[in-house]
Amino acid sequence: MAESALKFTWAEQIVCVIARDLRDEDSVQVGGARHDIPYAAVSLARLLYAPDMTIFTTSLFWNPELPPLRHSGQLASAFTLMADAKGSGYDIFESSEKGVATVFFYSGLQIDRYGNINLHFVGDPRDPVIRGPGVVNPSRGVSAKRFYIYAMRHEKRTLVEKVDFISIAGHIDGPDGRRKAGIKTSGPGLCVTPLAVFDFDESTKAMRLKSVHQGVSVEQVMENTGFQPIIPREVTVTPPPTAEELELLHTRIDPDGVLRR
Amino acid sequence: MAESALKFTWAEQIVCVIARDLRDEDSVQVGGARHDIPYAAVSLARLLYAPDMTIFTTSLFWNPELPPLRHSGQLASAFTLMADAKGSGYDIFESSEKGVATVFFYSGLQIDRYGNINLHFVGDPRDPVIRGPGVVNPSRGVSAKRFYIYAMRHEKRTLVEKVDFISIAGHIDGPDGRRKAGIKTSGPGLCVTPLAVFDFDESTKAMRLKSVHQGVSVEQVMENTGFQPIIPREVTVTPPPTAEELELLHTRIDPDGVLRR
């Protein structure tokens, strides 16, 4: 595959991978300003791939305007007041129990081969080396039809063999993990990192290298992954951002270049 | 007691008895246009006795304007749009489970000596002589701190020894009835009829004649009551509507004379 002449960052690559995977029938919750990647992915998907997708914010505005990402400050600026409707904690409870959000996004301190996510305790939970920020809503990992994992770093200490603590259940311990735990949804869809895209093998439910980003080698991925992912015979290159995607990112979604830092 | 020179109807008498019993700390739900008596009582109480009382309507307007009673037609006219706030079925469920309405009003096809109310089936429930309208919300008989019973007719077939079917629990079968049923609230406060006011004896929880309306004899009450109420040594006369109450009823609450038919 020819290298694209367009310049882009790994964050923009992740945004495009997720955006292309979103669909009109999806319903997604996006968080606040810290969640730049899902926010940009949803913004891009609405413009290009899934205009009918339902979007709601943490503070429960239905189908809000999505103002551009900002470098810092004014969290308030991402707090739009133009929307289809305004909800409250009632909707949050219902939507997280019922899966009114059909799609969700999680990042993690640790992510393991079965897509389990740790946001709470690294080390022994009773005396942790790191106490993470926790997770506001782990329910969506159970109730949403699928979720995306995005990693801000592709390192051995992040992508681990087994998380120290499961904050959000991926496939738990294998193909039957979710079913045994009484979970009916399919769980993690893609795991996207600065280096590669993983999906999950249908039979083992273990992470499988789906593609490496342009300019990244399979070896580089292996060296930085704390477990042995399934490597298919042929690993493709992640289709890089298109000119159209980048133009929208640069002009409408991320004019400040938050994703280009 | 001297007879009042003021003319009034039994409906106005009932309205005044209830209005005087309502208190600032009460929170009451009033129904639609069919419920003239509680509606007028609440309207009068707000003006004279309990200005801080919380009022909400069946369709869940909080502290609404209470337009005057109308003879007929335009149910819509009682449907105010001026209010503190607008609620929905969520509030209805919460308020009926929790007793956000601390006071409620019930009438009945049959009412018995323990204040049990039947609005469903006269005769055998499986093959009733009369199938009543049912009751929208029997929960308030359990969750509200107390409720009022008002009877539109004082007859033996209405005030019965034992109701054929309990739609709303009064004291059920005696002093321990509510507790045995797992109910924590005190239940029926007053039962007001076209002839008299009853309360409930503290020890037996049976209906007790509290007062007879002006011009009504105790014998007349007894002849028209299908059970033997407790008759205290001295039965007082219900204080008739005052000039002030009647003026407010005639000018502001019921100018059409719905309660004077």
Add this chain to the structure above:
Amino acid sequence: MPVKSRTPKLATVDECLSLMHDGMTIATGGLGMFNKPCQWVREIAKRRIGNLILCSSPQASYDADLLIGAGLVKRTNIAQVSFDQLGLAPNFRYAAQRGLIDAVVQAEATLAGGYLAAAQGLPYHAVGTLKGNDIVKLMSFAKKYTSPLGGEELLAVPALSPDMAFIHAQEGDEFGNLRHLGAPAFDPIIARAAKVVIASVDRIISHQRLRMEPEKTTIPSRFITKIVHLPYGAHPTFSPRHYVEDEEHLRNYIQRARQSLGGHAPEAYKEYLEKYVYGPKDVFEYLELIGGVRRLTQLEGVW
């Protein structure tokens, strides 16, 4: 840069009712005498979609009585059916008393609890206030149990998720965002509980204008499958800030039902159905029959 645009949910009556079939559990919104989806009920009756399990907000009126009178209902899940101060609902009462329909005894709390459980994706909702009465003995759909935290006796009401719900609001946009100008009553809960939700509105309003005041939206489009513009769609019940109830029409309806059921004029109710339900080809023909612009102007009311 061409970007994609959102697909409107505006639809025709036929498109919506092609989703409906015999035997379905349906729910009607509104409450008592307002916002009843009356034009939907007439359209369903015209198509003779029958064997229905009819739910509603806790209070139904014309909606339930007409579907029962047209012979399309096998079971009702409603706390009370009545025409408020105009009287009891003749067809409902007749059919329930004779066992022609299975009129399940419900209360506001059991219906609301059922819808809430469905809205929350939970199998049941707890209800703690049906105690000491005989109603609960007739509620075979519910189950008594002890709180898992011990002590309190509760009633478990199973989730109630209608196959289709019909809701009437005053305003809505082309994407199905609704605005009730009066009380939304149970419509927001029913919309979240039902599998398919069909809305009608008296008036379609600008999406851009609606978005300026999202706090006025009573049901977001997320919960609406299709929206149809049906002016006066709640007639003869009332539509807050738009029109009052048509008392004359309702009295005529009730009288005809009573005459037929009482045997004095066996054809009276059938004539009502022929004239107002089966006859008109659409809502506009219906509105001409009830008196056209002159009558509708009289029904404007003062809000």
Add this chain to the structure above:
Amino acid sequence: MPVKSRTPKLATVDECLSLMHDGMTIATGGLGMFNKPCQWVREIAKRRIGNLILCSSPQASYDADLLIGAGLVKRTNIAQVSFDQLGLAPNFRYAAQRGLIDAVVQAEATLAGGYLAAAQGLPYHAVGTLKGNDIVKLMSFAKKYTSPLGGEELLAVPALSPDMAFIHAQEGDEFGNLRHLGAPAFDPIIARAAKVVIASVDRIISHQRLRMEPEKTTIPSRFITKIVHLPYGAHPTFSPRHYVEDEEHLRNYIQRARQSLGGHAPEAYKEYLEKYVYGPKDVFEYLELIGGVRRLTQLEGVW
């Protein structure tokens, strides 16, 4: 004819906080970085009302961190405490990691479920979505059980009814009807769950005007015990349509906490408390300290 009139619920800070005492379970409204009842938190800290069990909407920030930093909290029931993109909450993190407070692991669903149960007067609420993770193993307050209708495994979350709740909204009338101009978030549920609810508002608006548009009221006065006019009462968090968050102030706050906890400048955080919390006699003195009219004008933002 003289008729009685309604009693306003307007009160002073002292009147409200005389209802509070050591050891209470309190809840703060708002969510993350907006509508946090920050002036209330400072007033509580100034009075050294301690040994508190602090609940919140699922996301807390300055509110929880300041009360913990002032040494007034023994337990927290919050899903996440953080300053969003400005960083983690230093005092919370420090105290939780060292066991100086009992930071109960909660999730949005368990907190919301607890408040909902309390709002509904029920002993518990069912939660069906805490499955397959290790969080639930730490939730000793909740109980696993099987649905009374059979089959499904659920979690029973006990009703959470705070002794007092503190809520900040943009507008309210003298009777305590509140209007959130942005998201009400969990405030409506918390207000219905708590035993005593104290509100502050940036602006008192006319009761008559409020009544013209009841659909804009986000919490009716029924659920509000007292209302206090505290302009900029959410500073340094943001108040939708009124002011944006004070990033400079927040960074200073976080830095001082970090310096103290890290030992680089042990007095830095205490100085913050002395200056902004213990020192000012009221909200107006506080607002002068943070920069007065000039700073507040900068924080207006573009809404």
